[in-house]
Amino acid sequence: MVIKMEKPPIPDLQLQNFQVRKAVQQQLIGAIRGLVGLLLFALAVFVTLRQRKRTVKIVKAVEDFLMVFGYRDLQNATKNFSEKLGGGGFGSVFKGTLPDSTVIAVKKLESISQGEKQFRAEVSTIGTIQHVNLVRLRGFCSEGTMKLLVYDYMPNGSLDTHLFHEKDSKVLDWERRYKIALGTARGLVYLHEKCRDCIIHCDIKPENILLDAQFCPKIADFGLAKVVGRDFSRVLTTMRGTRGYLAPGWISGVAITAKADVYSYGMMLFEFVSGTRNFEHTADGKVRFFPTWAASIVSQGYDVLRLLDPRLDGNANVEELSRICKVACWCIQDDETHRPSMG
Numbered sequence: 001m002v003i004k005m006e007k008p009p010i011p012d013l014q015l016q017n018f019q020v021r022k023a024v025q026q027q028l029i030g031a032i033r034g035l036v037g038l039l040l041f042a043l044a045v046f047v048t049l050r051q052r053k054r055t056v057k058i059v060k061a062v063e064d065f066l067m068v069f070g071y072r073d074l075q076n077a078t079k080n081f082s083e084k085l086g087g088g089g090f091g092s093v094f095k096g097t098l099p100d101s102t103v104i105a106v107k108k109l110e111s112i113s114q115g116e117k118q119f120r121a122e123v124s125t126i127g128t129i130q131h132v133n134l135v136r137l138r139g140f141c142s143e144g145t146m147k148l149l150v151y152d153y154m155p156n157g158s159l160d161t162h163l164f165h166e167k168d169s170k171v172l173d174w175e176r177r178y179k180i181a182l183g184t185a186r187g188l189v190y191l192h193e194k195c196r197d198c199i200i201h202c203d204i205k206p207e208n209i210l211l212d213a214q215f216c217p218k219i220a221d222f223g224l225a226k227v228v229g230r231d232f233s234r235v236l237t238t239m240r241g242t243r244g245y246l247a248p249g250w251i252s253g254v255a256i257t258a259k260a261d262v263y264s265y266g267m268m269l270f271e272f273v274s275g276t277r278n279f280e281h282t283a284d285g286k287v288r289f290f291p292t293w294a295a296s297i298v299s300q301g302y303d304v305l306r307l308l309d310p311r312l313d314g315n316a317n318v319e320e321l322s323r324i325c326k327v328a329c330w331c332i333q334d335d336e337t338h339r340p341s342m343g
Contacts, residue, residue: 032229045173066127067139071146074243078106086158088224090118104138118149118223125199126222133187135210135220156211163206163275171309173314176215177272181324184209188265188342191219192258196223198228200256203241204264206271225258244278248334259336266331266339269324270294275309295329298322 075081077096085093091109098104109119119142141148156162159180162172172180184204191199201208202224210218224241241250245282245330247263249256270291278290294307303313304322333339 039219066137069139069141069150069193071143074141074148074150076105077104081108105151105153107151109147112174116147119149121225122149122222125225129195130188131187133183133217133219134190135218151294154210155213156215159209159211159217160206163271164277170310174312178320180215180217181269181272182210184219185265185342187217187219188261192261192342198258200226200228200258201261202226204261204267204268205242205245247336249336258342259338259339262331262339262342265342266328267291269328269331273307273309273321273324275311291328291332296324298325298329
């Protein structure tokens with residue numbers, strides 16, 4: 001018995017070629033996807049390592065001066081950040097106590113991008129220098145995205161609370177105001193002229209002048225500071241600082257010098273005198289610009305006591321008051337070459 005075997009059907013060559021091409025395309029797509037994923041992963045690792053490298057450089061540069069705190073240690077010291085002292089654009093400041101009973105102020109930076117910039121700026125500037133009129137940075141914490149700065153605690157808070165918002169405590173008398181003005185000037189002289197590089201603070205205002213138990217002023221908040229090598233006289237930077245204290249050069253976009261701080265200091269001196277903000281709304285709805293009024297009083301030889309904070313009842317050294325008003329007028333001139341150095 002002969003059994004006939006049927007021949008297998010001839011495969012469709014076109015269908016076979018299509019299937020082969022499709023398989024090759026799928027393999028290529030998979031390979032490309034894998035390569036893109038690998039590149040993205042490598043890029044993320046590179047960025048992370050670069051950020052860590054920057055932080056490590058800063059830590060190595062200042063580890064002989066500063067303490068490195070763990071996040072949990074600062075969490076315990078501040079009772080889980082429960083007692084808030086104040087806050088700003090980059091984060092909040094909390095009161096804390098170290099195991100040796102030292103009271104500290106902990107600034108917790110909240111914005112990841114800006115907070116990282118402020119962290120590096122403060123550690124690399126104020127972390128490497130010390131002066132009686134500069135706030136002391138005790139140490140820092142850098143764990144992942146957690147960036148914290150640890151300072152000496154200033155029991156009398158910031159100057160603005162005493163000049164503008166004082167309710168329960170006594171008004172700052174003239175002698176104390178004058179000493180605070182001198183101490184602040186000495187701190188700026190150190191930054192501008194005594195450090196290895198010139199440090200321009202870029203945000204001098206009453207909120208950034210802290211007062212210790214004896215009301216000795218301490219310049220604080222170096223998150224916007226710019227460091228200028230001694231071989232350079234100017235630095236080009238984006239506009240920074242606080243409205244009302246900004247030198248005209250910021251607005252025009254030219255490269256700045258330490259005279260930008262001189263302008264801000266002069267604007268602040270007027271507020272030492274008046275006890276109010278330089279821009280004040282009068283009863284009739286108009287805006288009074290105190291520096292213009294003060295300049296007219298000084299230039300025309302009128303009684304400078306008219307400019308004094310009424311809460312002081314005229315109790316001020318007239319010679320010192322006149323000197324402060326003249327220096328303030330000198331500091332806020334539009335042309336920075338006409339302004340004095342802080343020295």
